[in-house]
Amino acid sequence: MDVAVLEVGGSHVTAALVGRGSWDVTEVGRAKLESRVAAEVVVEQLAETARKLPLANGLVIALPGPFDFDTGVAWYRGQGKFDQLYGFDLGAALRTELRIDRLLFLNDAEAFAVGEWTAGEVRGVERCVGVTIGTGIGTAFLADGRVVREGDTVPPGGELYQTTYAGKPLEDSISARAILREFAARTGTEAPGVKEIADQARAGDAVAKDVLVSAFTHLADALAPWIERFGVTRTVLGGSIAGAFDLVRSAFDFEVAATQDTERSGLIGAAAHYVRS
Secondary structure (H helix, E strand, O other), X not given: OEEEEEEEOOOEEEEEEEEOOOOOEEEEEEEEOOOOOOHHHHHHHHHHHHOOOOOOOOEEEEEOOOEEOOOOEEOOOOOOOXXXXXXXXXXXXXXXXXXXXXXXXXXXXXXXXXXXXXXXXXXXXXEEEEEEEOOOEEEEXXXXXXXXXXXXXXXXXXXXXXXXXXXXXXXXXXXXXXXXXXXXXXXXXXXXXXXXXXHHHHOOOHHHHHHHHHHHHHHHHHHHHHHHHXXXXXXXXXXXXXXXHHHHHHHOOOOEEEOOOHHHHHHHHXXXXXXXX
16 A cells, blocks of 8 residues: 655645555655745645545645644744744644545654664664754654654754754754854855855865864764763764765764655655554
């Protein structure tokens, strides 16, 4: 049985079928997503893409927080995306719009980590952590493939972004905006994105490389205590910034790898969550 999955970002939505057990991913549709519009418009955009999938057995959706993944209620505020969904019951709206009963939600960082544990860089690892880095940071700590969100061995809610580093929110030190801000401060010029900074670093720009290495060193320093507490033996990085891993590998003194495909892992992880549920 194939599992119908939507992977939702701030600017796109991907519909795919994932083979149960084989974990083969077949992309069925991909569309731009306007995330700053009224809740009803967001619902219609998601539903339009979901209708490309066979939904007789239900649907699982991976998307970013803050979101109540059990009830389907969105709590986005000040995120620059989905703010008009604050307090909105997205689950109920989609069930009605799509005429389905079974609808599951999963945090996108957790979907990524579970996907990597199921068929990726940390496949079958007893204790591991997945970290997604883009506009912000997402984390998921896994014990035998199950997400751990509570206890003193993981950050609050299992989310590293809720911690501080050097007296400031961690995302002020390691995120796309933090890297772009530091690059501009050091060079007096603005880069259009982290990819362009990485390209400059590969071309021999020492400042560009140092900006990246410094940011990932902050991540390694912030993550290290939790790796020790949780007993992590392998870490996998994903997200848009993971493409710079070849430049920053030296920042880590623990075992870490970068994913081959963040979105694919997220789709597989969402499907695995559906199967387990």
